[in-house]
Amino acid sequence: MRKEIDYIGEMELPSDALYGIHAARARKNFPDTTSFHIEWYKAIGLVKKACYQTAEAYVKAIEDKYGAYPDPPAGLTHLIHAATEVSEGDHFENFIVPAVSGGAGTSINMNVNEIITNVALLKTGAEPGNYELIDPIEDANIFQSTNDVIPTSLKVATMFLLQDLEKTINDLRFAVEQMEITHQDDLRLGYTQMQEAVPSSFGKLFSTYSEALSRDWWRVSKCFERIKMVNLGGSAIGTGMAVPRYFIMEAIGHLQQLTGLPVTRSENLADATSNLDSYVEVHATLKAHAVNLEKMVSDIRLLGSDLVNPHSLQQVVLPQCQVGSSIMPGKVNPVIPEFVISAAHKIYASDQLISSLCAQGCLELNAYLPVIGHAMLESLKLLIACDLTLKKNLFDGLIIHGDKSLQILYRSPSITTALLPHIGYHKAAELAMVMKTKGKDIFEANQELQLLSQEKLETLLTAGNLLKLGYTWSEVAR
Numbered sequence: 001m002r003k004e005i006d007y008i009g010e011m012e013l014p015s016d017a018l019y020g021i022h023a024a025r026a027r028k029n030f031p032d033t034t035s036f037h038i039e040w041y042k043a044i045g046l047v048k049k050a051c052y053q054t055a056e057a058y059v060k061a062i063e064d065k066y067g068a069y070p071d072p073p074a075g076l077t078h079l080i081h082a083a084t085e086v087s088e089g090d091h092f093e094n095f096i097v098p099a100v101s102g103g104a105g106t107s108i109n110m111n112v113n114e115i116i117t118n119v120a121l122l123k124t125g126a127e128p129g130n131y132e133l134i135d136p137i138e139d140a141n142i143f144q145s146t147n148d149v150i151p152t153s154l155k156v157a158t159m160f161l162l163q164d165l166e167k168t169i170n171d172l173r174f175a176v177e178q179m180e181i182t183h184q185d186d187l188r189l190g191y192t193q194m195q196e197a198v199p200s201s202f203g204k205l206f207s208t209y210s211e212a213l214s215r216d217w218w219r220v221s222k223c224f225e226r227i228k229m230v231n232l233g234g235s236a237i238g239t240g241m242a243v244p245r246y247f248i249m250e251a252i253g254h255l256q257q258l259t260g261l262p263v264t265r266s267e268n269l270a271d272a273t274s275n276l277d278s279y280v281e282v283h284a285t286l287k288a289h290a291v292n293l294e295k296m297v298s299d300i301r302l303l304g305s306d307l308v309n310p311h312s313l314q315q316v317v318l319p320q321c322q323v324g325s326s327i328m329p330g331k332v333n334p335v336i337p338e339f340v341i342s343a344a345h346k347i348y349a350s351d352q353l354i355s356s357l358c359a360q361g362c363l364e365l366n367a368y369l370p371v372i373g374h375a376m377l378e379s380l381k382l383l384i385a386c387d388l389t390l391k392k393n394l395f396d397g398l399i400i401h402g403d404k405s406l407q408i409l410y411r412s413p414s415i416t417t418a419l420l421p422h423i424g425y426h427k428a429a430e431l432a433m434v435m436k437t438k439g440k441d442i443f444e445a446n447q448e449l450q451l452l453s454q455e456k457l458e459t460l461l462t463a464g465n466l467l468k469l470g471y472t473w474s475e476v477a478r
Contacts, residue, residue, distance in 0.1 A: 002129040018094035018128060020114035020136060026107030032098035036108070037377040041095055043157035044112045045086030047149050047232065048140070050255035051247075052080045055142050057254075058246045073142045075134040078120035087258075091115050099374040104367040105150035113140040143247045145235045147273055147365055152230040152255070152263075154373040158282070159261045161380035162223050168387035169220060169289070173213035175395040180206035185463040186402030188315065189409045196414045199466045202400050205299070212292040219285040226281050228262045230255075231272035237364035238270030276358040276366050279376055286379045287351045290344040293386055297337035300394070304334065315405040319397030336394045343382040350375040410441040410461075418466055421476040423451050 001012045004021035011021045056076045062069045085091060094115050097107045113136040118128035120140075126133050134140070184203030191197050232255065233248035235241050240248050252265040266272035302308060304316040324333035353375050357368040366372070409415055413432035420428055427449075434445040446457050459465065 002127075004129060004131075013129070016128060018091055018115045018118040019096050019111055020118070020129070022107060022110035022136070023096050023114055026101055026103075026111065027096045027098070030098050030101040030107070032100040034099035034374070036095060036097060036099050037157070037374060037381075038089055038092055039157045039161060039377055039381075040108075040154060040373060041092055041112070042087050042089050043153040043160070044108070044149065045083050045088070045116075046156060046258050047153040047255060048112065048116060048144075049080055049083035049087060050232075050251055050258055051142065051144055051149070052076055052083060053254045053258075054247050054251040056080070057250065058143075058244055061246065073139045075120050075124065075139060078123045078134070079116055079140060081123060082116040082119035085119060086112060086116060091119060099370065101370045102367070103370075104146060104365055105369050105373075106146045108370060109141070109144075109146040109150055110136065113137065116140045143233075143243050143251075147236050148231045148234045148238075148269075150373075151273070151276075151369060152232040154369065154376070155227050155230050156255070156259055156261060156263065157373075158227055158376055158380065159224060159263070160259075161377060161384065162220060162227075162282075164384050165286075165289075165380055165387070166217060166220050168384050168391075169213055169217045172387045172391045172395070173210055173217065175391045176206055176210045176213060179395060179398065179400075180210055183400050183402065185467075186400055186405060187409050187463055187466060188402075188405040189412050189414070196412050198417045199409055199415055201463060201467055202402070202405070204467065209292075209296045212296070216285075216289040216292055219288060223282045223285055224262055226278050228264050229266040229272055229278070230263050231266055231269045233265065234269030234273050238268070238273035240269065270364065274361055274364050274366065276361060276369070276372060279372055280355050280358050283351050283354045283376060283379060286383060287347055289383055290347040290379075290386075293340050293383075293390070294344040297340045297390070297394070300398070301334045301337040313404045313408055315401050315408065317399040317401070319393060321393055336389055340386045340390065343386050347379045347382060350379050407441075410443065411435065411439075415442055415461070418460060419452070419457075421471055422456075422460065427451055 002015050002017075003010055003012055006021050006025075008025075011024055013019070013021065013024055055073060059069045059072050059076070095111050097111045101107050117131065117134050117136040117140045120134050121128055121130055124133065180203050182203075183206065184201060186202045188200055188202050188205070189196055190200035230252070231238055232251050233240060233243055235243045248265075248269075252263060255261075255263055300316065300318070304314075304318045308315075318334055318336070320332045321335055323331070324335070325331040354372050357372050358366065360366065360368055413435045416428040416432045416435070419431070423431075431442070431445050431449060431451060434440060434448055435442060438445070440448070442461070443454065443457065446452055447454065452460070
């Protein structure tokens with residue numbers, strides 16, 4: 001065991017632990033079991049590395065100009081290497097601060113400082129906890145504050161996941177568009193208010209999903225503009241107090257090079273520190289994507305359900321992903337739509353949480369960034385997971401039986417709506433009544449009433465005629 005001391009007192013820790021007293025107190029004070037997102041942890045490593053690189057360049061600039069830098073920070077080279085390891089996800093088992101914590105992220109920042117410091121110490125041949133050589137605050141936190149490092153790293157983690165989300169939306173959209181093309185002429189019965197409506201096609205239905213996904217992609221692509229402004233260098237409240245101007249001006253350039261992201265230093269660091277409305281805006285975009293996914297999978301689940309289709313006329317068949325019951329043999333449930341709907345409602349709840357906690361910012365700072373950040377990253381990861389499983393486990397194996405949907409369409413009295421321009425409402429209603437009362441399809445009912453020639457009726461009920469946008473006078477003049 002080793003003993004560490006802070007302002008409050010002392011504590012014994014395992015000798016080989018890479019965390020320190022600050023993280024240990026947080027673990028004790030915040031007994032939450034929700035794991036911190038590793039994506040945020042890795043992003044903190046990148047931000048720390050940018051800070052050390054900037055500090056190293058600053059020290060060199062002072063030495064070049066004045067010949068010496070008084071009391072230079074210890075172990076910058078080793079700190080850079082240690083931060084690199086953190087940015088790659090190494091030593092994450094030593095990050096012991098839970099996802100839900102108080103203190104505006106100070107515990108998060110200090111836990112990473114302790115890990116980086118102790119890894120750097122090991123690289124020098126020293127033991128963890130030997131802070132006389134390299135100190136978690138004096139050295140690992142050089143020119144930094146929790147209040148600029150942790151929000152900046154959250155935006156970095158968010159942008160990396162936004163990049164992933166852009167790709168998964170596009171991949172899903174492509175799969176949906178393929179279904180739209182493949183089934184553009186597969187006629188089906190449309191529904192309004194869960195009642196039979198006029199004819200449509202599966203291609204038309206899938207086109208509504210692909211258009212919605214296109215909007216989702218566009219909105220997500222705009223999120224980078226909303227979230228790229230960071231407050232790195234702003235220190236505690238955005239005034240840059242106790243931070244060299246060189247660091248404030250140069251740190252963001254190092255971060256840009258390390259991440260390849262369009263991160264930009266805010267022109268108003270105080271605003272970027274105290275106001276978190278950009279997270280509200282970005283999460284609203286995530287919520288919109290969740291809404292579109294829920295609508296889409298709810299439709300497909302309904303169309304593939306036993307409630308809608310007799311087994312002999314099943315129009316839509318969902319892939320069989322897993323056994324659906326521990327007692328009912330042969331039962332297979334729509335687990336992929338259920339997963340997506342569950343995730344969507346989690347995202348709706350997180351949207352409310354983020355909105356309300358961002359509003360809870362007080363004067364120069366928002367103390368609730370840890371929970372806001374956790375909810376943001378969770379929503380991004382859930383949406384990425386939804387897009388991935390929808391493509392792989394739903395659309396790639398979705399079966400549409402166009403012949404069966406056509407049988408159902410021809411037996412629906414609502415199809416007579418397509419004949420209104422040719423025979424008028426009253427004769428169409430008469431035709432619908434025969435279909436409904438005698439259980440006949442539209443061709444059989446027309447043979448009985450002799451309203452149109454069979455050849456004319458067949459022509460009018462082709463996909464080309466039923467799906468075209470409106471009609472011209474020459475098509476109906478008689």
